[in-house]
Amino acid sequence: MTHATMEEAVQAGARLELAEAHEVLNWGLQRYSPEIALACSFGGASGMALLDMAVRTGWAFEVFYLDTDLLFPETYALIEQVRNHYGVEPVGYRSRWTLEAQAREFAPNLWESNPDMCCSLRKVEPNARALQGKQAWIAGLRRDQAATRSHIAKVEWDHKFDLVKLNPLADWSEEEVWEYVRANGVPYNPLHDQGYASIGCVHCTRPASASDGDLRAGRWVGFDKTECGLHTDGPLELPIAR
Numbered sequence: 423m424t425h426a427t428m429e430e431a432v433q434a435g436a437r438l439e440l441a442e443a444h445e446v447l448n449w450g451l452q453r454y455s456p457e458i459a460l461a462c463s464f465g466g467a468s469g470m471a472l473l474d475m476a477v478r479t480g481w482a483f484e485v486f487y488l489d490t491d492l493l494f495p496e497t498y499a500l501i502e503q504v505r506n507h508y509g510v511e512p513v514g515y516r517s518r519w520t521l522e523a524q525a526r527e528f529a530p531n532l533w534e535s536n537p538d539m540c541c542s543l544r545k546v547e548p549n550a551r552a553l554q555g556k557q558a559w560i561a562g563l564r565r566d567q568a569a570t571r572s573h574i575a576k577v578e579w580d581h582k583f584d585l586v587k588l589n590p591l592a593d594w595s596e597e598e599v600w601e602y603v604r605a606n607g608v609p610y611n612p613l614h615d616q617g618y619a620s621i622g623c624v625h626c627t628r629p630a631s632a633s634d635g636d637l638r639a640g641r642w643v644g645f646d647k648t649e650c651g652l653h654t655d656g657p658l659e660l661p662i663a664r
C-alpha cells in the first residue's frame with residue numbers, strides 16, 4: 423500500500439465533499455484497510471451510527487475508545503453490548519497515569535483545576551498511541567455540533583496526528599443521525615434518554631439538549647473549554663512524565 427499523504431487527503435476531500443457518508447467510508451476503508459481506525463466514544467449517537475455503517479462494509483478496521491477510567495457505567499455497558507451485537511472488539515486505550523498517579527504528580531481532581539491537562543493525560547496521549555501505525559482514522563464529527571467543528575471536511579489531513587482523517591457524517595444533522603440509529607436498531611448510550619446530548623467523563627458531563635443551541639453545552643460546564651484537544655488544530659503537545 424502506498425503511504426497516505428496530505429495531498430491525497432486534500433484531493434479526496436474536494437472530490438468527496440458531496441458524497442454520501444457510506445461512499446466516504448467505503449473510499450477510506452478500501453484505500454487504507456486494515457491500517458485505519460474508527461474512534462468511537464460510545465457517548466454520542468454519531469459514533470454509533472458510523473460504527474454500524476463501517477461494520478456493514480465488511481472491511482477490516484480497528485474500533486478504539488479512550489478509556490479515561492472516568493467513563494459512565496452506562497458507557498462501559500454499551501461497549502459490552504457492542505461486542506455482543508456486532509462481534510467486534512473495541513480496543514480501549516488508557517492513560518499512562520493511573521488516577522492515583524495523576525493526583526499525586528499533578529493535582530487531586532485535576533479536571534477541576536486544569537481540565538486541559540487532564541484531557542491531555544487521559545485522552546490526547548492515548549489517542550496518539552491508538553493512531554500509531556495507522557494511515558487514517560474515522561471520527562463521528564459533525565459541522566452542526568459546535569462552532570469549533572463548523573469547518574471540517576469529509577476527508578482532510580490531520581495535522582495534529584499526521585494522518586488522514588475521515589468525517590463521513592460532517593454534513594449530517596442530529597435528526598438524521600437519530601433516524602439512522604432508530605431505523606437500523608443501532609445500540610446507543612441510554613444516558614441520551616436522560617437528557618444527555620453528548621457524553622464524556624462523569625466529572626465533566628451534564629445533561630444538555632439540542633435546544634441549548636450547542637450539542638456540547640453540557641461538557642466542561644463552567645470552563646471556557648469545548649473540546650478535549652483531539653479535534654483542534656495546533657501541534658501535538660504531550661505531557662512529560664515527571
Ligand code: SF4
Pocket residue numbers: 490492532533536537538540541542544545622623624625626650
Ligand atoms: S473530560 Fe474531564 S475527566 Fe475526562 S479527561 Fe477531560 S478533563 Fe479529565
